[in-house]
Amino acid sequence: MTTYHQRIAQEKRALILTAATALFLELGYDRTSLARIAERSGVSRATLFKQFPSKAALFDAMVTESWSIAEEEDPPPAGDIVAGLGVIGHRYAELLGRARMTDLFRIVIAELPRFPELANAQFSHGKMPYFESVRGYLLAEHEAGTVRVDDVDLAATQFLGMISNYVFWPTLLVPGWEVSAERAAQVVEEAVRTTAARYAVTGAEPAASG
Structure with a gap:
C-alpha cells in the first residue's frame, strides 16, 4: 500500500473503532451490529468487514489499541x-x-x-x-x-x-x-x-x- 492509502486506511480504522465504542456504550455489545457500526462510522460495510471480519475481532482491536x-x-x-x-x-x-x-x-x-x-x-x-x-x-x-x-x-x-x-x-x-x-x-x-x-x-x- 502507498503511504496515502495507508493513511486513509488508518483514518477509517479510527472512525470504526470510535463508532464501535460509542455504540457499545449506548446500545450494548449484543445489540450493536457491524452494519450499524459501519453506518455510524461513515464507511462501507465492505471496508469494515475487510478490516474486522467479526465483532469479536473488532473488540480485540479496541483492547489492543x-x-x-x-x-x-x-x-x-x-x-x-x-x-x-x-x-x-x-x-x-x-x-x-x-x-x-x-x-x-x-x-x-x-x-x-x-x-x-x-x-x-x-x-x-x-x-x-x-x-x-x-x-x-x-x-x-x-x-x-x-x-x-x-x-x-x-x-x-x-x-x-x-x-x-x-x-x-x-x-x-x-x-x-x-x-x-x-x-x-x-x-x-x-x-x-x-x-x-x-x-x-x-x-x-x-x-x-x-
Missing part, C-alpha cells in the same frame, strides 16, 4: 530502578488517563455476565501483555542486582496497583472524579519511592520532581 502506548513500548533498560520505574509509572498513568480506557472497562463490566469472552479478551490482549512487560523489567533489574525481588508478580502488581487505585478505578465509581497531571505525577513518584524503598538493594530514592 487502548493498551498501546504512544512512546517507545519497550521497558527501560535495567540499571536504575528509580529512573526505570519512573518511566513505566508515568506511561501507565497516561494510559489509564485516556477516555478510551475508561470506556473499555465500562463496556467489559457491563457485558461481563452475558459475554465473559470480552473480559477474557481484555485480560489476554491488554492487561496481561502490559503486566508482562513490567514484570520483565523488574526481573531484569533483579538479575542486574539493583533490586532483590523474590516474587516479581507481586512486586509488579503492587507497583501498578498503587497508581491505578488512585488515578483510574475511582473514575468508574465516583462521579466527577478527576486527577490533575500534577497529582498523577505525585502519585507515580510516591509509588516509585515506595517500591524502591522496599526492593532496591542500594536503597536509592527518586529525585524530587521539578
Whole structure:
C-alpha cells in the first residue's frame, strides 16, 4: 500500500473503532451490529468487514489499541530502578488517563455476565501483555542486582496497583472524579519511592520532581 492509502486506511480504522465504542456504550455489545457500526462510522460495510471480519475481532482491536502506548513500548533498560520505574509509572498513568480506557472497562463490566469472552479478551490482549512487560523489567533489574525481588508478580502488581487505585478505578465509581497531571505525577513518584524503598538493594530514592 502507498503511504496515502495507508493513511486513509488508518483514518477509517479510527472512525470504526470510535463508532464501535460509542455504540457499545449506548446500545450494548449484543445489540450493536457491524452494519450499524459501519453506518455510524461513515464507511462501507465492505471496508469494515475487510478490516474486522467479526465483532469479536473488532473488540480485540479496541483492547489492543487502548493498551498501546504512544512512546517507545519497550521497558527501560535495567540499571536504575528509580529512573526505570519512573518511566513505566508515568506511561501507565497516561494510559489509564485516556477516555478510551475508561470506556473499555465500562463496556467489559457491563457485558461481563452475558459475554465473559470480552473480559477474557481484555485480560489476554491488554492487561496481561502490559503486566508482562513490567514484570520483565523488574526481573531484569533483579538479575542486574539493583533490586532483590523474590516474587516479581507481586512486586509488579503492587507497583501498578498503587497508581491505578488512585488515578483510574475511582473514575468508574465516583462521579466527577478527576486527577490533575500534577497529582498523577505525585502519585507515580510516591509509588516509585515506595517500591524502591522496599526492593532496591542500594536503597536509592527518586529525585524530587521539578
